[in-house]
Structures are given as structure tokens and as C-alpha cells.
Amino acid sequence: MDKSFEVIVVGGGFAGVAAVKALGRSGVKVLLIDRNNYHQFQPLLYQVATAQIGVSDVTRTFRGMFQRYPSASVLTANVAAVDVQAHTVTTTDGDTFHAKILVLAAGAAANYFNTPGAEEHAYPLYSVTDAVRLGNAMVHALDAAQRNGSSGGVHVVVVGGGPTGVETAGAIAENFKYVIPKYYSDGVAANSSVHLVDMVPNVLNAFADKNKAYAARHLQQAGVRLKMGSGVTEVRPDGVDFADGTSLPSQITVWAGGLKAGAVVAGSGLDQGRGGRIDVNPDLTAPGAPGVYVLGDAANMTDARGDKLPQLGSCAQQAxxxxxxxxxxxxxxxxxxxxxxxxxxxMAMIGRGAAVAEIGRKRIEMQGPLAFLAWLGVHVVLLSGNRQRISALISWADDYLTHSRSHVVLGAPRD
Structure with a gap:
């Protein structure tokens, strides 16, 4: 394989894929390096974990995405080091690649904020592997509860009241309420619980008050128990402890408490800002490193007024x-x-037919079915291919009408 390119892009998330496609259309010789050979649609990973959609609905191979662009190449490899001055990328295989311009779009990793036990015992939700692992753990826990008889249940704690935490908690609660009784004894669902916890006082803290209230009310109606205003001090294999001295039992703790830049950015030598991300220049270049761009969850971006831009898929794609x-x-x-x-x-999905949205710079507020339809429309557009869009729509329609779960969560067998 050629080791010299006009552009090397590290990371195949929304930002990296958008950059490669645009460069490929222009005939620029560009190489994408990613540890996986596929793009993953992160906003719907919680639906993979809860068996609402399948893995193939949220993944698409890079080579399939770029096959129309002869000047675009793909390398599946782990990155060992990047040299932002020399514009080189070295993989764990020992190969070094050089480019005129280097783009770091390597995404992020879960930020546990040094919480004892969180990294060891909590389930993050940032990759397909994470989603399958969480789904597999849920199935094992439900099977164990079934074996324990009518007194058995599954207790889940979701840490983080932002969109990911809200969507995950809502999906799990609806599973307990509507789906699990179809497949397990009545006692399993009746004795199961899901708590959503955060140190801030409200769910969806960045949203308008009306949307916060709607989200909290609908979550509670679905069966989610809210514990807000007290931070997590420790995650144990069987529970979660809080700063107010209380604790909750939990066989499964889902960590949606924040993200930080990944190892590639941390090891780049670039000055890191909030969340370990790079405070990029207005043109998306890295300060002090000519010819280096940093995008997506690896970057802290601002608009022309200096306001911080959100860590959203649509923002990364535009970047x-x-x-x-x-x-x-x-x-x-x-x-x-x-x-x-x-x-x-x-926007954030709350549950069956329910969502909240604040559209555009003027933040036009919507709740309920209208916001739910807006959420569906945006996510269908963002999905990476027509097959993925059609399959997801069919899965959503089936789930909405029947509460069936035809998708299989694949994972390691029980030890």
C-alpha cells in the first residue's frame, strides 16, 4: 500500500466520513484510518442495546461508502502515534504514513471523571461493541432473574441525564413495561427497575424548562425513577453510591455521564482544552500545528460569535x-x-411516540408526537445508506405497532 497521501483522516465518525467523501469527490488522494472497517451511527446505539434495531441498521462499511471515489483509500488499523509536525501516522503494525495535511477526527471515549469503580463496572455506550455488550448483559440478567423465580428482577441505573441517558433509560423502561412480559414471567418485569441519575437537578439540563418538564414527566410515566441533584461517588458490581450518602442496587449500570477526547488526541502533543479536546481555530485547524485539522468529538469548536458548538452528529458532519x-x-x-x-x-427521544425538540437557532420548542416525527426524520436523513434507512423504518414501525423485539442481541455466551 502507498504510504504517502495528500490527506490522511484518522477516525471514521460523522466528521471523518464527511471529510473523506467531500475530498474524494474532488479527486484528492485521501486515506482514512480507523480501527474498524465500518462507520457506526452512534445516536442509535441505545436502540441496538435494547434490540429495537439491529447492528446492520447502524453500520456500513467504509469501502462501500467510498467506492464511488477512486482517490479515497481505507486502512483498518489501530493508531499507535501521530506526529502533528511531520504529518505522519504510525499504526500498531509498525507502518508509518505521511500526508501533506492531517485530519484528526478520532472521536471520544467515556469520561468517568475518576469515579471509583465506574470504568470497571459500568457499561459505556459509544460504540457498536459497547451496545452489543450492554444488550448481552441485559439478556443474561433477565435470564438469571427468570431462573430465580417470581421474586427476581433486574435493576438498572443509568448515569447521566443528557440525551443519551434519557433515551437509554426510556428505552429500557419501555422494554420492562411492554416487551419483557411477553418473553419472561410476570414477576421478572414487575420486580425490575430503571433509575436515571445525575448530579444536576433536571434531566436534559441544556433544554428549555418546558421540555425538561415534559421529559421528566414522560420518563416517570414509562416507569423510570429519577434521582437528580446528587453525584455518583462509586460504582460497585451490585450498586451505585451517591454523594448524599444514599445508594441504589444495580446489576447493570450504564454510563452516559460524559465524553472526553480519545487516546489519539491525548497523545498528539496538541494543547488540550475542556474534555481533553483541542480548542481549534475558527477554520478548524489546530493551533500551533500548520496543516492539521481537528474535528468532531476531538475538537472544541466555536461559531463566528465565539459561542461553543455542540457535540452533535450534525455539527460534526458539517465540520x-x-x-x-x-x-x-x-x-x-x-x-x-x-x-x-x-x-x-x-432533540431527544423520550419513548414511544414521545420526544422533545428545539429546532434551529431560534429554538422552536416541540414536545410529543410532532417532536417524535421530527426526531425520526432527522435520524433517517443522517443514517449512512438507503438500506439502513429502510431497515430502521421497518423496525421502528414494527416496534411502534407491536412492541416486538425480533432483533437478536449477539454476544459472548454465559460463563
Whole structure:
């Protein structure tokens, strides 16, 4: 394989894929390096974990995505080191690749904030592997509860009241309420519980008050028990302890408490800001490293007014396209331009037919079925291929009408 390229992109998330596609359309010789050979749609991983959709609905191979672009290559490898001054990437296989321009879009990892036991005992939800592992643990716990008879139940604690935590807790609660009774004895569902916990006083703390209240009310109606305003001090194999001296039993603790930049960024030598991410220049380049761009969850980006931009898939996707535009300018002697983010707002799925949304820069507020339809529309558009879109729509329709779970959670057998 050739080891010299015009551009190397490290990481195949929303930003990395968008950059490679845009560069490939222009005939730029670009190499994507990722540990996986597929793109994963992270906003729907909680639905994989709860068997609402299948793994194939949220994954698509990079080679399939880029087959129309002869100048784009893919390398499946783990990155050992990047040299932001020399513009080189070295893999764990010992190979070193060089580019005129380097793009770091390697995503993020769970941020446990040094909470004792969290990394060892909690389940993050940032990759397909994480989703399958969590789903597999849920199945094992339910099977164990069934063996224990009518007194057995599964207790789940979801840490983090942001969109990921809210969506995950809502999906698990609806499983306990509607799906589990179809497949397990009545006692398993009746004795199971899901708690959503956070140190802040409200769920969806960044949303408007009306949407916060709607989300909290609907979660509680679905069976989610809220414990807000007290931070987690320890995660144990059988429970979670809190700063107020209380504790909750938990066979499964899901960690949705925040993200930090991954190891590639941490080892790059670039100055790290909030969350370990790089505070990039307005044109998405890294300060002090000419010819290096940092995108997506690896970057702290701001708009023209200096306001912090959200860590959202749509923002990362726009950043990838914009970076490609600036890279083309770099390669042809043109002028880079500051990133102009088109603010599409925020949204979160709460449960069956229920969601909240704040659309656009003016934050037009929606709750309930209308927000649910908006959520569906946005996520269908963001999915990476037509097959994935059609399959997800069929799965959602089947789930909405029947509460069936035809998807199988694949994982390691019980020890």
C-alpha cells in the first residue's frame, strides 16, 4: 500500500466520513484510518442495546461508502502515534504514513471523571461493541432473574441525564413495561427497575424548562425513577453510591455521564482544552500545528460569535465538509474560511411516540408526537445508506405497532 497521501483522516465518525467523501469527490488522494472497517451511527446505539434495531441498521462499511471515489483509500488499523509536525501516522503494525495535511477526527471515549469503580463496572455506550455488550448483559440478567423465580428482577441505573441517558433509560423502561412480559414471567418485569441519575437537578439540563418538564414527566410515566441533584461517588458490581450518602442496587449500570477526547488526541502533543479536546481555530485547524485539522468529538469548536458548538452528529458532519473545503484551498493555494455552522437545534427521544425538540437557532420548542416525527426524520436523513434507512423504518414501525423485539442481541455466551 502507498504510504504517502495528500490527506490522511484518522477516525471514521460523522466528521471523518464527511471529510473523506467531500475530498474524494474532488479527486484528492485521501486515506482514512480507523480501527474498524465500518462507520457506526452512534445516536442509535441505545436502540441496538435494547434490540429495537439491529447492528446492520447502524453500520456500513467504509469501502462501500467510498467506492464511488477512486482517490479515497481505507486502512483498518489501530493508531499507535501521530506526529502533528511531520504529518505522519504510525499504526500498531509498525507502518508509518505521511500526508501533506492531517485530519484528526478520532472521536471520544467515556469520561468517568475518576469515579471509583465506574470504568470497571459500568457499561459505556459509544460504540457498536459497547451496545452489543450492554444488550448481552441485559439478556443474561433477565435470564438469571427468570431462573430465580417470581421474586427476581433486574435493576438498572443509568448515569447521566443528557440525551443519551434519557433515551437509554426510556428505552429500557419501555422494554420492562411492554416487551419483557411477553418473553419472561410476570414477576421478572414487575420486580425490575430503571433509575436515571445525575448530579444536576433536571434531566436534559441544556433544554428549555418546558421540555425538561415534559421529559421528566414522560420518563416517570414509562416507569423510570429519577434521582437528580446528587453525584455518583462509586460504582460497585451490585450498586451505585451517591454523594448524599444514599445508594441504589444495580446489576447493570450504564454510563452516559460524559465524553472526553480519545487516546489519539491525548497523545498528539496538541494543547488540550475542556474534555481533553483541542480548542481549534475558527477554520478548524489546530493551533500551533500548520496543516492539521481537528474535528468532531476531538475538537472544541466555536461559531463566528465565539459561542461553543455542540457535540452533535450534525455539527460534526458539517465540520467534516467544511474542513474538506478548506483543505482543498490549502492544496490549491486558496484561502481558508471560518466554519459557518448551520444550527439545527437539539432533540431527544423520550419513548414511544414521545420526544422533545428545539429546532434551529431560534429554538422552536416541540414536545410529543410532532417532536417524535421530527426526531425520526432527522435520524433517517443522517443514517449512512438507503438500506439502513429502510431497515430502521421497518423496525421502528414494527416496534411502534407491536412492541416486538425480533432483533437478536449477539454476544459472548454465559460463563
Amino acid at each position: 467534516g465538509k467544511w474542513a474538506a473545503r478548506n483543505i482543498r484551498a490549502d492544496l490549491t493555494g486558496g484561502q481558508r474560511e471560518p466554519f459557518a455552522y448551520r444550527d439545527k437545534g437539539y
